[in-house]
Amino acid sequence: MANEPGRNLDECARIAESAGVHTVICLFTDTWGVPRGKHLPIRQFLRGGRFTTAAVALSWNPRSDVQPTPWAEMDSEFKDMAVVADLDTFRIAGWTEGTAVVVCDTVDLETGEPTAMDARAMLKRTLREYAELGMTVNQAPELEFHLFGADWKPISDKSLCYSVDRADELDTVLGAIRGALLRTGIDCEASNVEYGPSQIEINLRYAAGITSIDETVLFRLITRAVARRHGYHATFMVKPINGGAGSGMHIHQSLVDTQGRNVFAVPDSPGHALPSKAMQGYVAGLLRRQLDLQVLAMPTVTAYRRAEDYSFSPTQVCWGMDNRLVGVRCLTPDEPGTRVEVRWGAADANPYLLAHGYLQAGLEGMRDNAPLQPVSTGDPHADTALPRLAPSLDKAVEAFHGSEFARRAYGDMFVDTFTVMQRNELAAFGAHITDWEFARYADIF
Template identity: 65%
Template structure:
């Protein structure tokens, strides 16, 4: 089975050959909406090989998580809801490792008349940002670590205790977790390791680093494969940040480094008297720290994500950075030679990987282009340091920070910022109007 993405540049003839050799009859064509959910259409292989792509309503970029439509700057109710055109990126064509007869491909979204990139298409925007790095002489390497929770088929936790790193527990879950790893591998995604995580019913799978777009595509496919294979084995999987009261949250840790055009890691040691070692790494880091509050609404896009922000839970709660410290927002992994990197620990596991990467990369560029002061390194326990700024502890606060930041408009464009803000304010209004189980149980029989 030839599952890995095709060598660049791929052609329809390449896709036809691989489909024929692997019995592919259907192609699952992906784009990713603003929430990070995979959307698209299933095309018979014969239709896919015409190369025409497909059209889909552009309102898909601004509806809510349940596909309800609300007015936004991107799609007003009197806008007639026109189409956008999905153009398969043939370099991403691969045989699916979890379902027979299926292949997948990522799509670039464009205006059907002008053929320009759709302003809300985060994947396309990341591609443009990577060209900015190339103009400075750099390529970007990324890796993602995502945690998720496993539930029974009727959404009950599979455990009420924590078994972090337990191999006994890992073997119990190997029928499903091993099947997930196998499906990832068969789909051309290299797995480094899996383990039982800190939370009850929680698992983590680490993917091997690679070039930025490939890794972001793999992250989307990873979440899709986890959900599909879990269902095939009688489980449900969720990347919701905090699905269990009192339990550990699920995060998306993004490891990132820059290489020169010869492939040398420019974050690696140059000045060992400086804890960060590399001036390029220091400047990139300064941009991340400087813009953390503006990016929080992207890294933590749902109301539930803010339940994850708890001191001493390995979720960062302050604006800070440190060396190999899992309680800070940006963990600097130095003295690792070619593996020297920054691990940004802000994002929830349910965030849109393309938007998260776009924010981080633009923040890094901001640091490279500006002489920013870098606040002192946090050592030991950052939660005990009262001098550190606290991050926003509600979606409402973080959306305000995002919408008011000039950096946000530079990084994402005005139409995206205004639309994203409107989407989040609609989400907040829906939550505010809903009577929760907690409220009912708290008050109904005594007031």
Template identity: 70%
Template sequence: MADAEARTLGECAKIASDNNIGTVACMFTDTWGIPRGKRLPLDQFLRGAGFSMAGVAFSWTPRSDILPTPWAEMDSEFRDMNLVPDLNSFRVAGWTEGLAVVMCDAIDPVSHEAIPMDARGMVKKSLAEFADAGYSVNMAPELEFHLFNDDWSPVSDQTLCYSMDRADELETVIGGIREALRRSGIDCEASNVEYGQSQVEINLRYGEALASLDETILFRHITKAVARKHGYHATFMVKPINGGAGSGMHIHQSLVDGSGENAFARVDDPSHPVTSQVMRDYVAGLLTHQLELQAIAMPTLTSYKRAEDYSFAPTQVCWGLDNRLVGVRCLTGIGPGTRVEVRWGAADANPYLLAQGYLQAGLAGMREHYTLQNISSGDPHADTSLRRVALSLESAVDTFSASPFARRVYGDMFVDTFTKMQHDEMAAFAAHVTDWEFKRYADIF
């Protein structure tokens, strides 16, 4: 929605009145990509003051444990930040009754600027850079998730990809998710049983980048809420079943120029597999900076159990056309639908942080005209010349922390804090005796 069409509190009040809304869920997303916030009575929301919360929410653990970080040291007094609703994102919460939801921006109460940890604020600035260059950005994150029964047992121990029989069996819950998305104003294009045991995919419609990212956060929230109502658990944990398939977050992207045309569909060089110079530069940027962004794309220890050769989770830095084994899949020759699909991301990544990295990598490629590496055809796993993704979170975080590109894109405060948060996660895991270790050793030694 353009600034000239910015929604007002009065328009929000009309939506609320038309839909019997009495409460507004005011939501922001922490660094882990987990939605946080407060519920405000409608009258309080319509006063327009927003609300305050402790800024440490951007540097605690996924379980809200507070450990010292550069963003919130133990002597920092853990001061408030202001959460300001973005009224353009106000919508009916279609998964329940009497509730609306709105996404919020995190603002420093002194400087009145976006705080340096707020990924949504980062994306807004990047989209403004694209606007200055004459482009708007469209996106569609594509996510998979796993369904479990109420006792956390998998709903299936078989791989039944695309099975219509299995889809019928699960239609009560999956259809419920689609309906809740529809009632929330989120366009769902399709759903299907996926490649892994108990795995499902629901595709959202392509659209303006910031709105699409907001809808991705809501999609994960809605999926879990509706699953609980039907006696199931849904999880976007990357690999919850040993031996099963991992869940990814593929982000489809394209640029629209000032005339409303898809810049990736241009024909500047008909002899090249990618005919658009803009698209070639954008893809070259994604490839150049992928390893620096891997800790953002794969932010948990479990993410690295997904990245296996021949698993459809890319393990090399490469690109191709309609090839599901590559990291960047270029879907060309389809007019307005021409786009890139970046396939490295894990389902538990923070969509805003991931988009921020991809946007800035693509923009760097467009500005610097990086050389695009050769296309990968057939089996990229057999090409030993390709760079491979890091095998561990520790290695990926070290690369991220040392990257001048990452520090320019995310800022020193974010990079240093994120690095500390990840080292805390790794230390907690290293200190824990796992079930595997107990079963492996307890009756032997």
């Protein structure tokens, strides 16, 4: 069921009654982008559409281990925050019976304001900023994932990209995922076998504002849930197979003015590859702030296994037209379809944080009329003058921590807390003896 703006609890009650809903999944995403929350009986949900939970959920590690951070120090008493349903997102959960789902915001119990760590609230503020300038944002994240069997073994060791035969073999589970998405009101456009062994892509249609980002979180949740029910495991881990392809989160973005015109397609830049000055400034902003935002686009150690030359995962700060080797791909097929595709993101990124950062960078670039570096054509990897991505997570973390742009966009509390969270992840990784190390050295030394 599609969202209806301005929905209230009475309307939710009518929807729930007509669909036989007895349970509402109330979810928020933690800072890693992992859905968290509670299942509420419908009667309890209708008493207020909110509950309280530990605020430390916004600064723990992906496994829910609590470590001290500026957001939740050990003497902080680990107080509660409110989790408040955004009723406009209330919809029937198309992957299970008798259940609805609603996306929630986190709110400080003392001030009534969004918590300083709430990525969804950050994105909503940015969307309001665009609205005040007379612009609506259209977005469409594009994600890949891998399918494993019930034993966590890859379902294939072969690359069968776009194979219709292979897709037919998998249609029991892929068709079920597509159907669950559609029943949840998420407009699914296509699915296909992707570039790497066991890799799949399902495309969602673009939507305005925050809707597409909410639906990205639901998409990952639904995909994993439906796959489990069919005897598979789906993972958005960036690179779960040695030698395989990495899974990305490409975000397509465009801007629409109050007259319904695509701002990127307005022809006010004769002789330039990009049709509008706004699009030039937006792309320039993305390029200028890529290194500031890299840790949000590539937030795990494994994400850096994906960024390899000639892997269709961009390794440089560059842009081009219809070129899959660049970081920002600019597609100008017609006015409605003119858009940027930002290709740096990994499939495990928090889509709220990433969309917010890209929109802030683009807005800064447009406001500053930032100069746009030359277009990359052909093979950008051969251009040694192009800046390269930070080669590892630790380098990306320090760039983020020291970025004035990041502090303006996300706030000091978020930047300082996320920095500590990432340093803790790096320390845990550095202390672990890997299977590779054991196999390499144990019987030699």
